[in-house]
Amino acid sequence: MKYVVRRLWQFVPTLAGVVLLVFFLFNWVGGDPAYILAGKIANPELIENIRRSLGVDQPYWVQLWIFVRQVATGDFGVSWATNERVSQIFATRLGPSLTVLLPLLITSTLLAMAAAMLVAYWRGSLTDRAIMIGCTVGQSISILVYILVFQYVLAYQLGWFPVQGWGGTLGENLLRYGALPVLVGVVVALAPDIRLYRSFFLDEINQDYVRTARAKGLAEGRVMWLHVLRNAAIPIATNVMIQIPGLLAGAFLIERFFSIPGIGREVILAVERSDFPVIKAVTIYVAIATMIINLAADLLYKALDPRVELE
């Protein structure tokens, strides 16, 4: 408990840093947003009005204060492109993102664990080496190619899936529209995950307790599924946890190609339209989520492995 409180206190300087970094980027490097907002037919009067309403005619410390207040209240104003409230954008985009991400995360983790356990058990064999080479080659192909080829072959040519789109009900989204995006995501995630998890399994397989378990006559299946799997699952669980925030924003390519109205697609749209309030809000929210999830990952690690001492 004391540990949690102390970690929560450590959030403060980090979050302050993120706020400063975002402020520095958007208010200092980014130039005058009034010119972006006023568009092509700008007159000085209009620009002056926009500058006043945004507060960019104020000194930097006043602007910083405005931004800090936005972060504290969670009210980032309205999108410059659509005039939608930024908080409203998030509330409506989170659902579709999670509809794709959760099945993706669960499927890819289970498949990668199974494959990693197999190749770690047969380490050095032809199967192991073939799968490892396959992973290296698979990892070297850009995610863009996977998306393009899968969408073209499976959806456009064979017609097994809708090419893109999003429906109204959860079941329809999950089974009809979400299936191909999840499939692509799983294929992309498998190669690096198998490599990483294989190293986790190898770490455990060479431990003394495995030899002991074998020496006392336990079946191989029991040794692998009970003893080794449980121990290797600890770093895997942590690894899955810390992947989540990156996935939330990082699935933007998948969301963009399959027209899924999620957070990732919103980020791309915002960058294309120079929609600063949305990008700022995403960055701050995802940073907060990252910090919370990292803390949760540490606590989970402690819960799974009582030997770990949190300091």
Place this chain on the structure above:
Amino acid sequence: MSLWRLAWRRFCRDRVGIVSAAIVLAYVLLAAASAAGWVARDWSNEVGVSYAPPGFLGRDTVQEGLGEVIKAQPRADYGIPDPLGAELADIHANVSGASGRDTRAKTLAFGGDKWGRDVVQKAIKGTETSLVVGLAAAVLATFLGTLFGAAAGYRGGWVDDFFNWLYSVFTSIPYLLLVLAVAAVLDQKGILTVILILGLTGWTGIFRLIRAEYLKHRVREYVLAADAIGASNARRVFVHILPNVSHVVLVQLSLHVVLFIKSEVILSFLGFGVGVDTVSWGSMLAEAPSELILGMWWQIAAATAAMALAVTAFSLFTDAVRDALDPRLA
């Protein structure tokens, strides 16, 4: 025997490492030749017809007579001679393929793009762009990471606190989101911009490793001995410790080349990367969706093959270098 000669000897025994090193070297030479203008200099020339198919497929794969659509129309000129008439007639004749002067090839070695540019030349030029971006950004990120890591690990105290704080700030924002945010703010395309974006955001992993190495080395006897004979701080950091952690730096440099090549491809694909007058693997892939619908697969195939081979070779090369430099891991 020096560390480097031992590592070289171990490296030579690694057959996969030798092959991948040869491929990496070939790519670097190709990129250098392209930069010097020896190959793929005329990549932007429209040498073939639009969507010229690869030579081995034959010319029947695309509908003949795309030019028919743009046949010369009879125009009323009210008796005034058209000042551009001669040129226009020339263009029409060229487009419809009626004149014998059409020099544009009907097929190209590995096909052409929408404007009839040779895909092989584009892939070579793209190799140059992607390698330059990957290498330069990796050098920048490695330089920053090493400098920050050395300062934090060696000095400790408030310097360490400051860089740790910076590290936690940068790592609490997912990498691609940070890259996109910086791209949105800079809002200008170009090779230099991409290098800066990737280099300035990508130093965190190297920083953590180098900091840990300096923490470890700072209290070793050889550093204390250097202190005793009066070596300055800068001399201890850069002359005494740095060579002993340089294998970490080298491996990280190589790893980040791969990471940045992949990131550049995504950035250019989304249109936030290199400019329109430059070709990279990412901008080649960006043309692929509309081509695939028409059944033109050669450009995506060329870009994917060039990138997959380069990245695989670089990854295996990195593994081989790491094994050679740090045999305990093997």
